Amino acid sequence: xxxxxxxxxxxxxxxxxxxxxxxxxxxxxxxxxxxxxxxxxxxxxxxxxxxxxxxxxxxxxxxxxxxxxxxxxxxxxxxxxxxxxxxxxxxxxxxxxxxxxxxxxxxxxxxxxxxxxxxxxxxxxxxxxxxxxxxxxxxxxxxxxxxxxxxxxxxxxxxxxxxxxxxxxxxxxxxxxxxxxxxxxxxxxxxxxxxxxxxxxxxxxxxxxxxxxxxxxxxxxxxxxxxxxxxxxxxxxxxxxxxxxxxxxxxxxxxxxxxxxxxxxxxxxxxxxxxxxxxxxxxxxxxxxxxxxxxxxxxxxxxxxxxxxxxxxxxxxxxxxxxxxxxxxxxxxxxxxxxxxxxxxxxxxxxxxxxxxxxxxxxxxxxxxxxxxxxxxxxxxxxxxxxxxxxxxxxxxxxxxxxxxxxxxxxxxxxxxxxxxxxxxxxxxxxxxxxxxxxxxxxxxxxxxxxxxxxxxxxxxxxxxxxxxxxxxxxxxxxxxxxxxxxxxxxxxxxxxxxxxxxxxxxxxxxxxxxxxxxxxxxxxxxxxxxxxxxxxxxxxxxxxxxxxxxxxxxxxxxxxxxxxxxxxxxxxxxxxxxxxxxxxxxxxxxxxxxxxxxxxxxxxxxxxxxxxxxxxxxxxxxxxxxxxxxxxxxxxxxxxxxxxxxxxxxxxxxxxxxxxxxxxxxxxxxxxxxxxxxxxxxxxxxxxxxxxxxxxxxxxxxxxxxxxxxxxxxxxxxxxxxxxxxxxxxxxxxxxxxxxxxxxxxxxxxxxxxxxxxxxxxxxxxx
Amino acid sequence: xxxxxxxxxxxxxxxxxxxxxxxxxxxxxxxxxxxxxxxxxxxxxxxxxxxxxxxxxxxxxxxxxxxxxxxxxxxxxxxxxxxxxxxxxxxxxxxxxxxxxxxxxxxxxxxxxxxxxxxxxxxxxxxxxxxxxxxxxxxxxxxxxxxxxxxxxxxx
Numbered sequence: 072x073x074x075x076x077x078x079x080x081x082x083x084x085x086x087x088x089x090x091x092x093x094x095x096x097x098x099x100x101x102x103x104x105x106x107x108x109x110x111x112x113x114x115x116x117x118x119x120x121x122x123x124x125x126x127x128x129x130x131x132x133x134x135x136x137x138x139x140x141x142x143x144x145x146x147x148x149x150x151x152x153x154x155x156x157x158x159x160x161x162x163x164x165x166x167x168x169x170x171x172x173x174x175x176x177x178x179x180x181x182x183x184x185x186x187x188x189x190x191x192x193x194x195x196x197x198x199x200x201x202x203x204x205x206x207x208x209x210x211x212x213x214x215x216x217x218x219x220x221x222x223x224x225x226x227x228x229x230x231x232x233x234x235x236x237x238x239x240x241x242x243x244x245x246x247x248x249x250x251x252x253x254x255x256x257x258x259x260x261x262x263x264x265x266x267x268x269x270x271x272x273x274x275x276x277x278x279x280x281x282x283x284x285x286x287x288x289x290x291x292x293x294x295x296x297x298x299x300x301x302x303x304x305x306x307x308x309x310x311x312x313x314x315x316x317x318x319x320x321x322x323x324x325x326x327x328x329x330x331x332x333x334x335x336x337x338x339x340x341x342x343x344x345x346x347x348x349x350x351x352x353x354x355x356x357x358x359x360x361x362x363x364x365x366x367x368x369x370x371x372x373x374x375x376x377x378x379x380x381x382x383x384x385x386x387x388x389x390x391x392x393x394x395x396x397x398x399x400x401x402x403x404x405x406x407x408x409x410x411x412x413x414x415x416x417x418x419x420x421x422x423x424x425x426x427x428x429x430x431x432x433x434x435x436x437x438x439x440x441x442x443x444x445x446x447x448x449x450x451x452x453x454x455x456x457x458x459x460x461x462x463x464x465x466x467x468x469x470x471x472x473x474x475x476x477x478x479x480x481x482x483x484x485x486x487x488x489x490x491x492x493x494x495x496x497x498x499x500x501x502x503x504x505x506x507x508x509x510x511x512x513x514x515x516x517x518x519x520x521x522x523x524x525x526x527x528x529x530x531x532x533x534x535x536x537x538x539x540x541x542x543x544x545x546x547x548x549x550x551x552x553x554x555x556x557x558x559x560x561x562x563x564x565x566x567x568x569x570x571x572x573x574x575x576x577x578x579x580x581x582x583x584x585x586x587x588x589x590x591x592x593x594x595x596x597x598x599x600x601x602x603x604x605x606x607x608x609x610x611x612x613x614x615x616x617x618x619x620x621x622x623x624x625x626x627x628x629x630x631x632x633x634x635x636x637x638x639x640x641x642x643x644x645x646x647x648x649x650x651x652x653x654x655x656x657x658x659x660x661x662x663x664x665x666x667x668x669x670x671x672x673x674x675x676x677x678x679x680x681x682x683x684x685x686x687x688x689x690x691x692x693x694x695x696x697x698x699x700x701x702x703x704x705x706x707x708x709x710x711x712x713x714x715x716x717x718x719x720x721x722x723x724x725x726x727x728x729x730x731x732x733x734x735x736x737x738x739x740x741x742x743x744x745x746x747x748x749x750x751x752x753x754x755x756x757x758x759x760x761x762x763x764x765x766x767x768x769x770x771x772x773x774x775x776x777x778x779x780x781x782x783x784x785x786x787x788x789x790x791x792x793x794x795x796x797x798x799x800x801x802x803x804x805x806x807x808x809x810x811x812x813x814x815x816x817x818x819x820x821x822x823x824x825x826x827x828x829x830x831x832x833x834x835x836x837x838x839x
Numbered sequence: 840x841x842x843x844x845x846x847x848x849x850x851x852x853x854x855x856x857x858x859x860x861x862x863x864x865x866x867x868x869x870x871x872x873x874x875x876x877x878x879x880x881x882x883x884x885x886x887x888x889x890x891x892x893x894x895x896x897x898x899x900x901x902x903x904x905x906x907x908x909x910x911x912x913x914x915x916x917x918x919x920x921x922x923x924x925x926x927x928x929x930x931x932x933x934x935x936x937x938x939x940x941x942x943x944x945x946x947x948x949x950x951x952x953x954x955x956x957x958x959x960x961x962x963x964x965x966x967x968x969x970x971x972x973x974x975x976x977x978x979x980x981x982x983x984x985x986x987x988x989x990x991x992x993x994x995x
Contacts, residue, residue, distance in 0.1 A: 082935060084932045084933060084935070085932075085935070085937060087940070088931075088932040088937045088940070089923070089924065089928075089932060090940075091937050091939075091940025091943050092924060092928040092931055092932055092937060092940075092943055092944075092947060093875065093915065093916070093919060093923075093924065093928060094873075094874070094875015094876070094914070094915035094916050094944045095875070096940055097874070098877070098941060100868075100874075100878065101874040103872065266975075267975055268939070268941075268975055269877070269879045269885060269887055269939065269941040269942050269973065269974070269975055270877070270879070270939070270941045271879075317939075317940065318939060319877075319939045319940070319941030320938075320939040320941060320975050320976055321939075322975075350881065351879070351880045351881060351882075548939065549938040549939025549940065549941075549976050550938065550976075551938065728935035728981075729935065731935070731981070732935055732938055732976070732977055732978075732981060735977060735978035735979075735980045735981070736938065736975075736976045736977045736978040737978075738978055739977075739978035739979070740975065740978075762880065762882060762884070763879075763880045763882070763884035763885055763973070764882065764884050768973060768975060770970055770971075770972075770973055771966050771969045771970055771972070771974075771979040771982075771983065772966055772967070772970045774978060774979050774980075776962065776966070776980075776983070777980075778978055778980050
């Protein structure tokens with residue numbers, strides 16, 4: 072890129088793409104430290120059991136075994152998310168098959184695994200609770216007998232096997248349904264989806280002579296890992312340091328987990344570095360899934376298509392530990408209205424404990440479940456009304472200035488434009504030839520989402536040759552945030568990107584960032600980078616004004632690291648001259664930091680009744696729409712997605728090619744959710760889909776050859792460069808659009824994910 | 840029992856002492872520190888461990904090191920020669936086809952094999968040749984486009 076090219080809106084190759092293409096990029100399992108031990112985890116064979124004893128003597132006596140830890144060694148408080156209910160190893164009870172029970176560090180992996188086999192754990196099996204109905208049944212066995220005593224991060228609580236309850240309501244739903252001419256209702260079911268990042272979770276924990284632990288970790292936030300490990304080891308955060316490796320995909324599944332603490336504990340005990348990288352099967356068994364959900368939903372409209380009321384009950388299956396269940400439930404409820412101006416809405420929900428893998432955050436965070444139900448039902452409503460599904464959506468779509476569910480003003484809204492763009496693009500495309508034995512259908516879905524949440528910061532520093540060092544805590548998990556942050560900073564200083572360095576995230580050195588999550592990096596951290604860059608420019612202008620003996624307001628940036636006097640081409644100073652003056656003559660080294668917490672409006676308690684929500688505010692709203700064409704095989708019920716058009720508002724596309732990559736990749740991950748992906752447990756609570764052979768993620772032949780991203784840019788007024796997030800919305804629309812296309816092709820409504828051939832055939836059979 | 844053998848890896852003779860049951864992937868990553876070859880599933884489904892044996896794709900996780908014999912092994916570290924990038928690597932970088940990057944080495948080798956056998960594959964041949972490689976980030980569109988570009992334009 073030449074000095075004159077603007078960095079924002081261009082699509083330069085990713086900064087780290089060369090390292091990734093040549094195998095140089097270092098992921099967690101690529102880290103080697105001299106003297107490194109290998110860890111292995113013993114997991115529970117029971118879904119629900121009391122632990123009554125451990126025998127580790129034989130394992131401890133084995134040559135090469137350097138440290139062993141069991142739940143009996145843990146005495147500190149419980150850790151976790153809003154409900155502090157977890158320990159890094161099961162303590163007292165096991166609550167899912169695969170739960171870590173003990174861990175070993177040994178000189179090689181073979182010895183570590185042999186030592187695991189020599190550890191004996193005595194269990195008294197308890198009745199497992201494997202589904203929502205079993206968990207809520209009167210007299211059901213309790214997973215957490217001490218739930219009431221657990222620390223909670225916010226006000227509120229659950230009870231019995233209920234992790235959390237929440238509710239939101241606006242208007243008068245009962246009265247409004249009485250005014251409706253058409254009412255549709257139905258119950259929808261969604262499954263557990265696994266993140267299936269290609270790189271499993273893992274880390275290397277090193278320890279120095281003073282006992283300080285440094286983790287090299289594949290993760291979505293070094294600060295979150297640092298905090299969780301410090302909590303579980305009972306150490307101050309000053310003695311725990313987390314440094315991000317390259318991250319081979321995250322999607323919500325690489326937030327801090329028990330395994331980081333286990334590795335750190337073993338390193339501290341052995342006084343040696345320890346590598347703990349999960350096998351694919353253990354990653355499936357002991358990490359996280361997307362929440363299975365059961366959603367009852369009822370929507371009513373007037374004969375003219377005006378939607379008046381919606382009532383929703385959502386129960387999500389949180390698995391054995393609360394993790395992100397309260398916020399996922401909250402967000403599912405907030406998204407249950409969809410991007411529509413429905414005046415009377417009530418959404419109530421529960422998250423329950425079951426004896427399965429914990430469910431947690433996963434791209435979309437409750438919205439894929441809510442939108443599958445809501446957008447499927449919108450098409451059913453259109454059928455009942457005799458209306459075109461796009462027309463019904465357009466008639467009810469939010470417009471700028473409307474309020475989101477909960478009362479937050481939404482100044483920037485292109486819900487209608489997104490729908491029109493995908494409809495027109497599909498209409499104008501040359502039709503694919505029909506195929507015998509297959510029925511063709513076209514389906515639509517509208518989506519809303521947010522980008523925001525919590526705190527972040529960025530620091531910009533000037534180096535002595537006029538180069539700039541940019542620091543943030545935002546971990547690039549593959550989506551391209553490293554490049555985007557540098558583009559924003561370089562653009563703000565009219566520098567070529569090669570003159571901006573960007574440091575790998577290190578909890579001891581990087582400004583705080585909550586997480587790479589919630590479609591928030593470009594909006595939140597990008598906004599911090601933009602403002603810090605503006606502050607750096609102002610500081611440099613103050614030096615330049617003194618060097619040139621002029622007023623700062625008369626200065627301008629010139630490409631390539633030059634500050635000049637506006638209208639006087641010959642009068643200028645370089646960033647280098649400014650840097651040298653600041654370092655050696657006046658003012659001191661130049662640095663600018665900007666940090667903030669999402670500062671947009673919160674929910675409005677005067678408008679909506681709000682009970683036990685896990686957030687006070689969310690973020691800025693974004694909108695999108697998907698259109699898909701599918702072929703349904705008459706004989707087998709198999710669904711093939713032929714083409715897709717996905718329109719999304721990104722505020723401003725910092726890197727359009729990366730935006731397209733997020734849209735195409737999110738769509739295919741959503742298509743896997745829609746059609747093939749399902750984690751399944753047997754009656755004993757064993758996960759029977761713990762390999763890539765049993766858990767089917769889409770390959771290239773399963774994926775449509777055409778996924779057309781349509782990028783809309785409606786700049787957000789609160790972001791200096793106008794950007795919003797795109798990470799999650801691209802997944803959310805896929806399943807309902809495909810469901811609606813199946814309905815269009817066959818007349819049959821499939822109300823459960825994944826929409827397997829068996830389910831599609833069964834739904835068609837109900838029509839006969 | 841340890842196995843002592845000499846493997847030809849990226850045109851160099853490498854002496855290896857490894858357990859008899861070691862896979863080629865174990866040897867590359869653990870004995871030779873050639874960590875560009877990735878362990879994604881360790882049972883032959885995901886393709887992240889793809890290498891070339893005498894120029895043809897092979898799953899290094901399913902290949903016993905003891906069975907490699909005299910066949911030439913090419914890993915991601917060996918595809919670029921003296922240049923910074925091979926044309927396949929360059930095309931993936933330029934197309935924006937690399938996201939998290941964990942699957943990328945396997946794709947580079949699978950594409951290299953394809954273009955050696957068939958310099959001008961059509962879209963269907965490209966998709967068929969890449970069907971053993973999983974990517975969770977990209978939706979495959981930009982990867983296929985990068986290969987179409989190398990193959991000399993879009994084919995129907």
